Amino acid sequence: MTHGLNWIRALVVMIALVVACAPAMTRQAGAQEAGAQAVNPTAMSVQADDLLQQEGKLQGYLAQPDPKLAILEQPQGRLWRAFHESWLPWGSGILILAVVLLLGGVYLLKGPIQADEVSGIKILRFNVFERFTHWLTAISFIILALSGINYIFGKRYLLPLIGPEAFGTLSQWGKYAHNYLAWPFMLGVLFMIVVWVKDNVPQRGVDWAWLKAGGGMFNNTHPSAGRFNAGQKLIFWWVALAGIVMSVTGIMLLFPFAAFGVNGMQITQVVHSVVGFLFIAVIIFHIYIGTLGMEGAYDAMGNGEVDVAWARAHHDLWVEDQLRK
């Protein structure tokens, strides 16, 4: 109930801020012109609340060598609070639940995509380095995701269960994990881009046909696909782009105030958390289709070899290409 109210209040604040910005700017310009003509040096001229309303925030000169502390007052912190305490937990919670329910529903109603036939002959789909790259990224991603989720939902669900002391210790280790495992994750994303970009260049005819057929999910066909089908290509490009966004914003958060002031840090955190939760939603889907959702798919990343018949069904163009070699 209080969350619902907070959300509404936050929305109102947001709208008010946008509306208030435009006149504030013109007023500021006007004040500068008037100020040039006649300054009012009397004691009555400065009013704290007027100043804050005009400028949006208060800042000035500070003797200490710390520029972020020269900001006396930044009410924007309240907007960030509204984001962090209402929009983010509600939005991300609904998103993750929706994805899990959707996939659970598909699994229960339709069941996994069956492997049609088994030939018994294996073909190498991913070599050792490709699998290393995948699992390096995957394992660090999962720990990053869990420790990231803990920042938002830990105090709401885990803290009441295990108490503040234990939760504090756990979160401290979670923060260390989040800070350190960011680096193998970034390395993994970099490797992935290098290793797989050549197989993920969109091919107009094939990919479009695959997408139009819905990947064959609804009519149990197997539209033509190269080494990666259009769905996998989408996952690849999402991981590449979101991975870069997460890396850049993550580095900004690891080295706070290196590049931005406090408002910049707020925006960085917003981008990092929003893209992070979208990332988690996409990866839940990816994990489902690679394990429970499709028979025979896991082998490709498990031991690297898949059945030729499975490969022929799912990646016919790639198999032809491999056999030609």
Added chain:
Amino acid sequence: MARLKFLCDANRCIDCNACVTACKNEHDVPWGINRRRVVTINDGKPGERSVSMACMHCTNAPCAAVCPVDCFHATDDGLVLHSKEICIGCGYCFYACPFGAPQFPQATNFGSRGKMDKCTYCAGGPDADLSEAEYVRYGSNRLAEGKLPLCAEMCSTKALLAGDGEIIAQIYKERVVTRGYGSGAWGWKTAYGETITVT
């Protein structure tokens, strides 16, 4: 119960930084940590005002709301204190704080932050009052000794007032009426949702 607040009369503050020095000395605050600071608005221009600022001990404090480990607690006097044992140094409170109060030592690698430090209103922390552990983590606990924050006590022009919100508001009102002007209660609207109006 009193509601303890800070109020800086910017028409009296002369930017002497005695409050800053008093605070650092009283609590053995490490280098680079500024629990209190003086910011000068319109520096060198007509209408120059200096304001001494620290944690305002807000009502419905934003830092406490965004803390991922709930390390903050409000005392009966309305002070916002935190536990360094629970704090993980994530820095969220600094993003949420309107006044830039939370401070972080550069403790570990990758520029990551140590446990947050901020003004305690000279009231220590959750450890036992006047214990060694409390002093090391939070500095001295003058409130437990029946004294008010040292920054305000030390203020040479009595610009910085600390004490029960209603009493310091009354003192400020009387000043404004007597001298005929006042630049307002800096940060009060943001911190406490109310400002001091002199009629």
